[in-house]
Amino acid sequence: xxxxxxxxxxGFLTITTAACGGTASTGAADKTLTISxxxxxxxxxxxxxxxxxxxxxxxxxxxxxVRLNSKxxxxxxxxxxxxxxxxxxxxxLKLRSGVKFTDGTALDAQAVKQNLLHxxxxxGTAAGEIQDIASVDATDAQTVVIKLSHPTAAxxxxxxxxxxxxASPKSLENPKAPVGSGPYQLDTSATTAGQTYTYTRTSGYWxxxxxxxxxxxxxxxxxxxxxxxxxxxxxxxxxxxxxxxxKTVKDRGLNVVTYQPGDIEGLFIWDRAGKIxxxxxxxKVRQALNYAFDKQAIIKTAKTGxxxxxxxxxxxxxxxxxxxxxxxxxxxxAKAKKLLAEAGYPNGFAVTLPDLSALFPQEQAALxxxxxxxxxxxxxxxxxxxxxxxxxxxxxxxxxxxxxGAPNPWDKVQLELxxxxxxxxxKYDDPKADxxxxxxxxxxxxxxxxxxxxxxTYVVDQAWDAPWTPTVNAYATAKDVKVTPQPGINFPxxxxxxxATS
Numbered sequence: 001x002x003x004x005x006x007x008x009x010x011g012f013l014t015i016t017t018a019a020c021g022g023t024a025s026t027g028a029a030d031k032t033l034t035i036s037x038x039x040x041x042x043x044x045x046x047x048x049x050x051x052x053x054x055x056x057x058x059x060x061x062x063x064x065x066v067r068l069n070s071k072x073x074x075x076x077x078x079x080x081x082x083x084x085x086x087x088x089x090x091x092x093l094k095l096r097s098g099v100k101f102t103d104g105t106a107l108d109a110q111a112v113k114q115n116l117l118h119x120x121x122x123x124g125t126a127a128g129e130i131q132d133i134a135s136v137d138a139t140d141a142q143t144v145v146i147k148l149s150h151p152t153a154a155x156x157x158x159x160x161x162x163x164x165x166x167a168s169p170k171s172l173e174n175p176k177a178p179v180g181s182g183p184y185q186l187d188t189s190a191t192t193a194g195q196t197y198t199y200t201r202t203s204g205y206w207x208x209x210x211x212x213x214x215x216x217x218x219x220x221x222x223x224x225x226x227x228x229x230x231x232x233x234x235x236x237x238x239x240x241x242x243x244x245x246x247k248t249v250k251d252r253g254l255n256v257v258t259y260q261p262g263d264i265e266g267l268f269i270w271d272r273a274g275k276i277x278x279x280x281x282x283x284k285v286r287q288a289l290n291y292a293f294d295k296q297a298i299i300k301t302a303k304t305g306x307x308x309x310x311x312x313x314x315x316x317x318x319x320x321x322x323x324x325x326x327x328x329x330x331x332x333x334a335k336a337k338k339l340l341a342e343a344g345y346p347n348g349f350a351v352t353l354p355d356l357s358a359l360f361p362q363e364q365a366a367l368x369x370x371x372x373x374x375x376x377x378x379x380x381x382x383x384x385x386x387x388x389x390x391x392x393x394x395x396x397x398x399x400x401x402x403x404x405g406a407p408n409p410w411d412k413v414q415l416e417l418x419x420x421x422x423x424x425x426x427k428y429d430d431p432k433a434d435x436x437x438x439x440x441x442x443x444x445x446x447x448x449x450x451x452x453x454x455x456x457t458y459v460v461d462q463a464w465d466a467p468w469t470p471t472v473n474a475y476a477t478a479k480d481v482k483v484t485p486q487p488g489i490n491f492p493x494x495x496x497x498x499x500a501t502s
Contacts, residue, residue: 031214033481033497035238036221036230040194044171044178046115047122049162051129052405052490059494060184060199060216062165065093065112066156067495072487074156077207078107078166078181079144088151088444093144101168101181102202109138115166116146118173125422128414129163130155132441150442154410183211195220212498222385224359228476237481240491241474243304244362255477255500258306259485262315263405266468267293267367268416271398272428279340279349280398286463288339289399290329292370295468302362307469311460313404313412315470320409320452325460336374348375354388354400355380367401395425403471405490409452413437417459433458 041057042050049058067077074082079093099107113136120130132152137145148155158164171179177186184199191197199216201208219236221227227239232252241249241256250256267289274281295309311328314321340348351371357364357380368378383391392400404423406412415421418437419429436455443451459465473490477483482500483492 031212032217033213033215033237033494034217034219034235035497036219036227036236036240037491038220038222038224038227038240040220041197042124044167044175045122045173046119046124046162046165046167047127047172048124049119049122049126049165051125051162055162055489056491056494057197057218058162058165058178059182061178061182061186062162062167062180063099063182064161065159065164065166068157068160068486070484070486070496072157074160077160078112079159082156089148091146091148091155093146095142095144096206097142099181099206101170101179102185103168103170103179105168105170106141107166107181108141109144110141111169112136112144112166113138114169114172119163119165125415126162126165128422129158129161129411151444152410152441153444153448154408157408183208184216210495216494222359231476231478234478236478238475238477238483238492238497241476243302243306243472243474246304246474246476249476253479255479255482256474257483257485258472258474260315260470261405261473261485261490262318262408262488263403263471263473263490264310264313264315264412264467264469265363265401265403265471267399267466268402268404268423269399269463269465270392270395270424270428271426272464273426275426276395277349277351277398279343279345282343283462284339284343285345285349286466287329288336288343288374289371290463290466291332291336291339292374293366293466293468294331294370296331298363298366299469302360302366303469303472306472310467310469312456312467313416313459313465314409314452314456318409319449320456322453322456325457328460329463329466333370333374340375345375348377350377350379351398352379352381354392354397355382356388356401358385360401363401393422393425405471406488408488409456410440413440413455417455417464430462 037053037056039053042048042054063078065077065079066074069075078096080096081094083092095109101107116133116136119127120133132148132150133146134149135147139145168179177188183202183205185202187198187200197218201214221230224242228245230236231239231249231254246256269280269286271277271280279285299305299307310326312325371378404412404416406415416423417433419427433455436451440448440451475483475492480500482498484496485492486496
């Protein structure tokens with residue numbers, strides 16, 4: 001399903017003073033919704049698109065084949081109905097008639113075919129969501145037939161996210177500006193790339209009632225303090241919020257919702273084979289890292305008490321989650337030191353981490369101190385924030401603090417646990433895990449759940465990462481704006497914003 005680029009909610013980019021400018025605009029009063037993002041927009045080419053918070057930049061312009069409701073269930077959108085064959089390897093979509101892109105081109109089955117194949121051809125996380133598509137046929141103007149390489153429950157939900165967004169065929173390849181059929185168009189005259197993106201209503205959009213605002217403005221603000229200040233001063237109608245600032249914002253009369261999107265945060269071990277830090281190739285070393293963290297203390301101090309300790313990538317309620325695994329590694333620094341000694345590192349080892357103190361000060365401090373407490377020598381690499389993300393993906397760091405975000409366990413598998421996963425920068429490969437993943441991809445029902453649990457147990461036993469807790473997100477809006485969080489999605493989609501009613 002849809003995923004995400006992983007570091008959901010983490011703004012790995014610098015704040016720009018221009019993005020803070022402007023005067024207050026209240027959503028209900030002038031029909032303008034002004035919100036912020038913690039990351040900049042990725043390319044408008046959907047083959048290069050990411051599935052994380054960047055999706056908010058796409059949502060005003062590109063409509064999706066299906067719409068995910070508040071329970072993450074697919075409902076009609078560009079596709080009005082759909083059906084699978086008995087083998088569940090062929091999905092037939094019936095398209096809404098009369099829809100056009102803003103360049104006047106008809107949105108028909110051929111356009112959908114071109115889009116799906118184009119997105120699938122890319123290297124972005126949106127492309128990864130639909131790699132199980134084997135072929136796409138346009139059998140008539142309003143009918144699309146998608147053939148899968150094997151059954152998968154992830155396809156329909158993916159078509160309600162970036163993977164299912166549809167652009168004008170004339171603008172598929174590296175467009176300078178997006179051309180879609182969605183409720184809004186990008187106003188390039190009021191847009192400054194990397195700072196502020198302005199969208200104005202598309203005349204004649206078929207579902208205009210679902211989008212009550214005439215204009216949407218998205219400002220890039222990486223710094224959480226800047227976002228809070230912009231909210232409190234009325235420059236923003238909506239923004240993600242650090243948990244430590246929830247009380248302050250509520251006390252000022254703004255609306256705040258907290259929710260669990262299913263993300264997992266903690267120490268992520270990228271170099272599991274020990275390519276640049278040989279110690280990490282040893283199981284006992286990775287297990288030692290899992291015993292190093294006082295998760296309860298981290299939750300109390302860094303998460304204002306919101307959250308529960310975990311050892312696994314799957315969140316409660318997700319397929320494959322096993323509550324019994326969460327007692328696998330308790331806080332035990334003495335045991336961590338003993339395991340390091342048994343692995344041949346009685347004096348620890350040295351490691352370089354990206355310094356995320358500007359974005360996650362308490363998390364970075366807890367990570368650094370916990371590693372030092374068991375004898376690991378930590379050097380913090382203070383790169384410009386707009387280079388950290390690419391450096392992590394390029395394999396510069398053996399491990400780091402991280403948030404892995406995905407709306408379902410299959411997406412998490414595809415995002416980190418396969419050889420070709422985006423967040424597997426060292427391309428770590430494990431035959432047993434590969435076999436389980438292959439079986440999961442073909443299984444359904446109870447068999448699939450059992451296989452997910454088996455994979456989950458194996459990954460925890462092998463200490464691929466050292467998770468701390470499922471994340472709790474906070475999102476704040478102005479007094480006259482309400483927002484509904486979406487399960488599995490870090491930032492609420494634009495169709496979940498509306499004027500507040502008294």
